[in-house]
Amino acid sequence: MAPTGALRHLSLALGAAVAALGSLLFIALKIYFRDVNDSSVGWRGRWEQQLAVELGRKTPKGDDEHWKQVLVLGLDGAGKSSILHYVSSTEAKRCISPTEGFNSVQLQDSGLQVDLLEVGGSQNLRSYWNHFLSKAHILVFVVDAADSPRLPAARQELHCLLAEDSQLPLIVLANKQDKEDALSVAELQKELALHTLNNQREFFLLPTSATYAGLGTANSVLHLKNLLIKLLAQI
Numbered sequence: 001m002a003p004t005g006a007l008r009h010l011s012l013a014l015g016a017a018v019a020a021l022g023s024l025l026f027i028a029l030k031i032y033f034r035d036v037n038d039s040s041v042g043w044r045g046r047w048e049q050q051l052a053v054e055l056g057r058k059t060p061k062g063d064d065e066h067w068k069q070v071l072v073l074g075l076d077g078a079g080k081s082s083i084l085h086y087v088s089s090t091e092a093k094r095c096i097s098p099t100e101g102f103n104s105v106q107l108q109d110s111g112l113q114v115d116l117l118e119v120g121g122s123q124n125l126r127s128y129w130n131h132f133l134s135k136a137h138i139l140v141f142v143v144d145a146a147d148s149p150r151l152p153a154a155r156q157e158l159h160c161l162l163a164e165d166s167q168l169p170l171i172v173l174a175n176k177q178d179k180e181d182a183l184s185v186a187e188l189q190k191e192l193a194l195h196t197l198n199n200q201r202e203f204f205l206l207p208t209s210a211t212y213a214g215l216g217t218a219n220s221v222l223h224l225k226n227l228l229i230k231l232l233a234q235i
Contacts, residue, residue, distance in 0.1 A: 074142035
C-alpha cells in the first residue's frame with residue numbers, strides 16, 4: 001500500500017494538471033469565440049479586408065478617361081469565371097475553378113483599358129455585390145440558363161442590383177446554351193422579368209456557351225467582347 005503522503009502528493013499533482021488543462025481549454029474557447037464574433041478576424045473579417053482593398057483600388061494614374069470597369073456578377077455556378085477566361089484568352093480549358101472571392105482580367109482594345117471584375121456568387125457573398133456598383137461602367141449578369149430551379153433567386157438578386165442604379169448599362173448572359181435543357185433567350189427574358197426594365201437603361205440579352213466543349217464558345221464570347229468595347233467607347 002502506498003504511503004498516505006505519497007497519495008496526497010499524487011492527488012495534488014493530478015489536481016494541478018487538471019486545473020492547467022482547464023485553463024488551456026478556457027483560453028482556447030475564448031480565442032475561438034473571439035474569432036467567430038469579432039469582425040476583424042475569421043472568414044468574414046478576411047473577406048471584408050479584401051473588400052476594402054478592392055474598393056480602395058484607384059483608377060490607373062493618367063488613364064481616367066480610358067480606364068473602364070465591367071462588373072461581372074451572377075449566382076455561383078453560372079459560369080462567370082469561364083466567361084472571363086474566354087473573353088481574355090483563346091486558350092481552351094477543360095476545367096476552370098470557381099471564384100471564392102474576387103477574379104479579374106484586363107483587356108486593352110481600341111485605346112481602352114478594361115478591367116473585368118468578377119465577385120463570387122455564393123449566398124454569403126451576394127450581400128456585398130452592391131458595394132461595387134458605383135465604380136462599374138457596365139454590369140454583366142451571368143445566368144445558368146439550364147438551372148431552372150434557381151432562376152427565381154437569380155431574378156431576385158438581379159432586380160435588387162438594378163434598383164440600386166437605374167441607369168447602369170446591363171448585359172445579361174443566357175449562359176450554358178450548349179445544354180439540351182437550357183432556356184432560350186426569349187424564355188429567360190420572361191423568367192427574369194426583364195420586360196419590366198425602364199427605358200433609361202441600355203440593356204442586352206445574349207446567348208453564350210463558355211465551355212471547352214461548347215461549339216458556340218468562340219462566336220458567342222467574341223460577340224460579348226465586341227459589344228463591351230463598343231459600349232465602353234461611348235461612355
